[in-house]
Every structure is written in structure tokens, then in C-alpha cells.
Amino acid sequence: MTVPVPRSQTIDAAAAPFTFTATSRIVTAPETAATAEFAARALADAIGRTIAIVEDPADGDIVLEIAEGPAESYTLSADATTLRIVGGDAAGLFYGVQTLVQLLAASRTIAAQTIADAPRFAYRGVMLDVARHFFDVAAVTGYIDRAAALKFNALHLHLSDDQGWRIALDSHPELVEKASDSAIGGDAGGFFTKDDYARIVAHAASRHMIVVPEIDGPGHTHALGLAHPELVEAPVITPEVAEVVEAFGGGMPQPGAPYTGLAVGFSSVKIRDEATYGLLGDVYRELAAMTPGPYLHVGGDEALGTDPSDYAHYVTRVTRMVADLGKTPIAWHEAGASAELAPGTIGQYWGFVTPTDGMDEKARTFVRNGARLILSPADAAYLDMKLDADSTLGLTWANGPTSVQDSYGWDPADIIDGVGDDDILGVEAPLWAETLRTAADLDAQAFPRIAAAAEIAWSPADAPERTWGSFRTRVGALGALWRSQGIVFTAAPEIDWV
Structure with missing residues (x-):
């Protein structure tokens, strides 16, 4: 059980x-x-x-x-x-x-x-967004403990976004000095010192987890522009951005001013400016030296206002930059639009269980190039989706709400045609923090659905007990243990809790 x-x-x-x-x-x-x-x-x-x-x-x-x-x-x-x-x-x-x-x-x-x-997949990850809202070392190490108990072995830290830059670097102290104070809703920001980051890496290692840091680009870079306005383009205000602002508030993004809303896709670095790569080279070089694990994540998602040729140029440059540092780059699946990524670049698929808009074809590009994929289908593996319509936390854009049964009812080898187990590095369950502010929020939003991702990543697809009926009984039996561990889980009514 x-x-x-x-x-x-x-x-x-x-x-x-x-x-x-x-x-x-x-x-x-x-x-x-x-x-x-x-x-x-x-x-x-x-x-x-x-x-x-x-x-x-x-x-x-x-x-x-x-x-x-x-x-x-x-x-x-x-x-x-x-x-x-x-x-x-x-x-x-x-x-x-x-x-x-x-x-x-x-x-x-x-x-x-x-x-x-033994595990089905070598990479079994959770992602924690500390950029939209900042979470301190205690919250992050607590999340590591919870994930490791379910046999996850990677923590992907989303360290930069439009709302804030969250990692202090000796090479560019201005990044946290000028770009770390803000968060969604006007909440307090924050950042990790290098000592903080080292504590997170060490705690993860003690739980047999690696840390995968992400510096996103070319989009999701408004905060970077607070420190280096000369390196970013003016915000591109599309109808989609205006629609999100209308629904959630936060105002339109303005050059040089902190952004505290939820809209995406409006920001970009100056892709054809060599100074951009000078700064990024410093950032990735220092971050690589701070990170003993094999991967650095370069982002690449939702660059909605970026010309396709510029986008391809950017992801090619940064993946090769990371590879030259001796690390394996990971990029969101959109980077598959470039035919010249660094060899071995891992793709992370965040489209739906039933792919739309050619997302599966971009993901297949990584496999054709001899690399592998991490599967994170947003309408099943994204832990930030509402659990039900009445949830006070979470969003619904990914075919939401996402029930526990929805989060369990998929298999990595069934998502993208032509991509089987040998092409899949693993599974990751991201937790974006647009609506999350506290460690208790992380618990409430992740649990119990994080257990579904854990089983999908670890257990054989054909195991006799690998069924929804068995899972709901087994996860319900963990209720008392989770309570004893201080996990503030959401008692989803689909589960008969002990």
C-alpha cells in the first residue's frame, strides 16, 4: 500500500x-x-x-x-x-x-x-517557481523533503521571470539590487544569496536530488530589464496580454517599472545585441560553477512577441553557451523550432495531454536530434492548476480544473506520437506560483496530486496496481502520515482519506 x-x-x-x-x-x-x-x-x-x-x-x-x-x-x-x-x-x-x-x-x-x-525513468522532477512569488530557503528545503519522500530526484528552480530576479551573483550584483524586490500582486520579493543557494543544493544532495536552475529567456525577462534597460526591448502589448490584465489586474507592463501582474509573452531581451550574451555568459558561467548537477535550464517558453528567426538565434546561442560550460542544456519545447540547438539539448514538453498547435512536433525535434524529453503536460502535471472549481488557489488555463484523477490518468509514452520510453528522460511536475504565497499554499496545491506524478515517473506502466482505483486507495492511506509530517494537503473528495 x-x-x-x-x-x-x-x-x-x-x-x-x-x-x-x-x-x-x-x-x-x-x-x-x-x-x-x-x-x-x-x-x-x-x-x-x-x-x-x-x-x-x-x-x-x-x-x-x-x-x-x-x-x-x-x-x-x-x-x-x-x-x-x-x-x-x-x-x-x-x-x-x-x-x-x-x-x-x-x-x-x-x-x-x-x-x-527500481525507477521507470531516470529523471523524476518537481519544479518550484520562486520568481512570481519568492519562497525562502526553509520553504524550498521543506519542499525538497516532501518530494524526496515520493522518490523524486530533481528540483527545477525557476529563478527569473518578469516579476523578479532571485539569485545573487558576484558577476552582476545589480541584478538582485535592482530587480528582486517585486512579486505578483505587489507582494514582497526576495532573492537567494550564494550561501542560500549552496544550502539548497546541499540539502537536495542529502536527499539524493539534484538542483536544476533556470534563467528564462528570451521572454519572461522584464525584471532583468530593471537592472539592464539597455538590454531589453519595449513591452509588446498583444490582445492576449490585455485580456489577462483585464481579468487579473496588475496593470500593463511599463518599461523600467516593476511588473506585478500575471500576463506573459510581452518581454524580450535584445537578441541581436552582443552585450546580451556577454551578461548571460557571466550568469551561466557563475551559475554552472554553483551547481554540481549536470543540467542548466535556459527557458525558451512563451516568447510571444519575438520574431521566429530571432528566437531561433537566441536559443541556439544560449544552449551552445551552456554546453560549452560542460552542462547539458534543458529548454522548453518551443526551442525545438531551432534546427541548430546544442547537441544533446533536452526538451521539456509543457503542452497538453492531447497536443495542440504543433507543440508535439517541436518536441519531436529534440528526439530527432538524438536527445530526449522531459514530459510535463500542463493539463495533468501542472500542480498550480485548480483542483476543482471552488479552489481558492490556482488557475484554470490548462483545461482546468485538474482533478486528482486527471493528474493520474496519463502515461508519458502516450503523449507524443513516435516518442516512447527510450526517448523520454523523465517526468516533471511544475508548481508555478502566480497564486501561491506561503509554504502552506505549496502543500495545499501540490498534495495529493504530486503523488500521481511521482507514481507515473517511478512505477512501470504495466504494474498490476498501476490503476486509478488502486492509487486512490493507496494515496488515501497516506493521509495520517502526511498529517504527522506537517503536510497541509488538500483532502480531495475523490480520495477516501485515512
């Missing part, structure tokens, strides 16, 4: 179960010590008592081991005397512990069984 559902689980109903008692301990070795300490904390939160960590096993103990195997894999075996988790690597052991936390939160008695588990 866990989420994500494991690759295989064999229960021996005739054998005596494992019973976790007041004397049960965690048995560790030097190579598993860090995971043992994490397990002791996580289990204490779930079951309400401190658990000793020892080196010599006895009956009733939990044994943690690592034996070389497939990346991120683990086995969990339980019998009358011992519960043993063996990770194929440190990450796999960590994920096995997360499975154990769910099992013990449900019952101190665990049926005799063997679980053999």
Missing part, C-alpha cells in the same frame, strides 16, 4: 510477519550511516518514538545494506525476525527507507514479503 507502487511485490501470506516493536533498532555499517540517521529521524516522525542505531543485528531489527546493483534500485525483504533493505546504491537504499516509512506508518506489523524496485 505504498506510493509510488513498486516494480514487484511478493507477499507470503502463510509466513509469519515482521513486527516492529519497542526494542526494534536500525542496523547500519559505515557506508550506510547517513541513511540510517535519516531513517531514524523519518521513522521517529512516523511512529512517534526514538529508534536506536546499532552495528550488530538482533531479532526484530531493521538492517540497511548496500550491494552494487542498478542505479536507484533496492530490495526490501521482511520475515519473522528481520526487515532488510538492500540498496543498489546509496540512493536506492534511501528510497527503500522511504517505502519502509510508509509501511510502518500504516502498521507496525509488515507481512512477510519481498519488494524489488
Whole structure:
């Protein structure tokens, strides 16, 4: 009864179960010590008592081991005397512990069984937008903990947008000095210092997650223009921009003034100005040095006022710039319009489950170029969509509202014709923050639908329990655990909560 559902689980109903008692301990070795300490904390939160960590096993103990195997894999075996988790690597052991936390939160008695588990996709991401509204280090690390518990392994941080620039850089301190104070609705802004960012990266690493920073462009760059007005074009006010302003307020974007509305697609850097790439080269170079993970995200979405040839020139330049720094570029699927992206550039598809407007063809370009895709269909994986029509948080533009069943009812290999598992790097569940202001808002908007994305990213499509009926029962059983962990989830009526 866990989420994500494991690759295989064999229960021996005739054998005596494992019973976790007041004397049960965690048995560790030097190579598993860090995971043992994490397990002791996580289990204490779930079951309400401190658990000793020892080196010599006895009956009733939990044994943690690592034996070389497939990346991120683990086995969990339980019998009358011992519960043993063996990770194929440190990450796999960590994920096995997360499975154990769910099992013990449900019952101190665990049926005799063997679980053999490994992920379907290598990249299992969540995205947090800290640009529309800023979230501090505590909120971000809390979100990392919640995502890691569901076996996500990547945090995509959206660090720049029209409303604010959120990362301090030694090469260009003016970016936060002049462009970080604003947010949607006139709320307070903010930014991460380099020490803040390092703390986020380190916390993510302790949970076996990488950080994928995004500096968006050529659009979504109004805030950059507050620091460098010479590098941005005048806002392009389309009927779509006017329509959003009419619906949500915030006023029309004005050159040199902070933008606090929700409209998109009106801003652009000066694409044919070499000074633009001088600044971006500094930004990406410093950000690459701060980020140990393999990816840098260059954005590329919703450049609605940009000439197509200029757009292609921009995404070609920035993807090659990032590749020259030894990082793999990721770009939103629109960048597939360029035939000259840096080799290996990963595309991130954010169109609908049923593609529209040629979005699927742009996404296929990445695959034809020998790269892979991250799937984030907006009408299923975007956690910022309203859960139902009465939700006070969220938006509805992506065929919304998006129910829990909607968020579960898709498969990555069925979205884009000709794109199968081998062409897919993974799945990401973005959480845009237009309507979100607090860590409690993040919880309420992400949970429980984040669990659907987790299962889609981790579990085999053909697993017997990979069904809506099974999922709604299993996720409902997590209610008590989530409450004990302080997760302020939305109790969606589709789910029978425990």
C-alpha cells in the first residue's frame, strides 16, 4: 500500500510477519550511516518514538545494506525476525527507507514479503517557481523533503521571470539590487544569496536530488530589464496580454517599472545585441560553477512577441553557451523550432495531454536530434492548476480544473506520437506560483496530486496496481502520515482519506 507502487511485490501470506516493536533498532555499517540517521529521524516522525542505531543485528531489527546493483534500485525483504533493505546504491537504499516509512506508518506489523524496485525513468522532477512569488530557503528545503519522500530526484528552480530576479551573483550584483524586490500582486520579493543557494543544493544532495536552475529567456525577462534597460526591448502589448490584465489586474507592463501582474509573452531581451550574451555568459558561467548537477535550464517558453528567426538565434546561442560550460542544456519545447540547438539539448514538453498547435512536433525535434524529453503536460502535471472549481488557489488555463484523477490518468509514452520510453528522460511536475504565497499554499496545491506524478515517473506502466482505483486507495492511506509530517494537503473528495 505504498506510493509510488513498486516494480514487484511478493507477499507470503502463510509466513509469519515482521513486527516492529519497542526494542526494534536500525542496523547500519559505515557506508550506510547517513541513511540510517535519516531513517531514524523519518521513522521517529512516523511512529512517534526514538529508534536506536546499532552495528550488530538482533531479532526484530531493521538492517540497511548496500550491494552494487542498478542505479536507484533496492530490495526490501521482511520475515519473522528481520526487515532488510538492500540498496543498489546509496540512493536506492534511501528510497527503500522511504517505502519502509510508509509501511510502518500504516502498521507496525509488515507481512512477510519481498519488494524489488527500481525507477521507470531516470529523471523524476518537481519544479518550484520562486520568481512570481519568492519562497525562502526553509520553504524550498521543506519542499525538497516532501518530494524526496515520493522518490523524486530533481528540483527545477525557476529563478527569473518578469516579476523578479532571485539569485545573487558576484558577476552582476545589480541584478538582485535592482530587480528582486517585486512579486505578483505587489507582494514582497526576495532573492537567494550564494550561501542560500549552496544550502539548497546541499540539502537536495542529502536527499539524493539534484538542483536544476533556470534563467528564462528570451521572454519572461522584464525584471532583468530593471537592472539592464539597455538590454531589453519595449513591452509588446498583444490582445492576449490585455485580456489577462483585464481579468487579473496588475496593470500593463511599463518599461523600467516593476511588473506585478500575471500576463506573459510581452518581454524580450535584445537578441541581436552582443552585450546580451556577454551578461548571460557571466550568469551561466557563475551559475554552472554553483551547481554540481549536470543540467542548466535556459527557458525558451512563451516568447510571444519575438520574431521566429530571432528566437531561433537566441536559443541556439544560449544552449551552445551552456554546453560549452560542460552542462547539458534543458529548454522548453518551443526551442525545438531551432534546427541548430546544442547537441544533446533536452526538451521539456509543457503542452497538453492531447497536443495542440504543433507543440508535439517541436518536441519531436529534440528526439530527432538524438536527445530526449522531459514530459510535463500542463493539463495533468501542472500542480498550480485548480483542483476543482471552488479552489481558492490556482488557475484554470490548462483545461482546468485538474482533478486528482486527471493528474493520474496519463502515461508519458502516450503523449507524443513516435516518442516512447527510450526517448523520454523523465517526468516533471511544475508548481508555478502566480497564486501561491506561503509554504502552506505549496502543500495545499501540490498534495495529493504530486503523488500521481511521482507514481507515473517511478512505477512501470504495466504494474498490476498501476490503476486509478488502486492509487486512490493507496494515496488515501497516506493521509495520517502526511498529517504527522506537517503536510497541509488538500483532502480531495475523490480520495477516501485515512
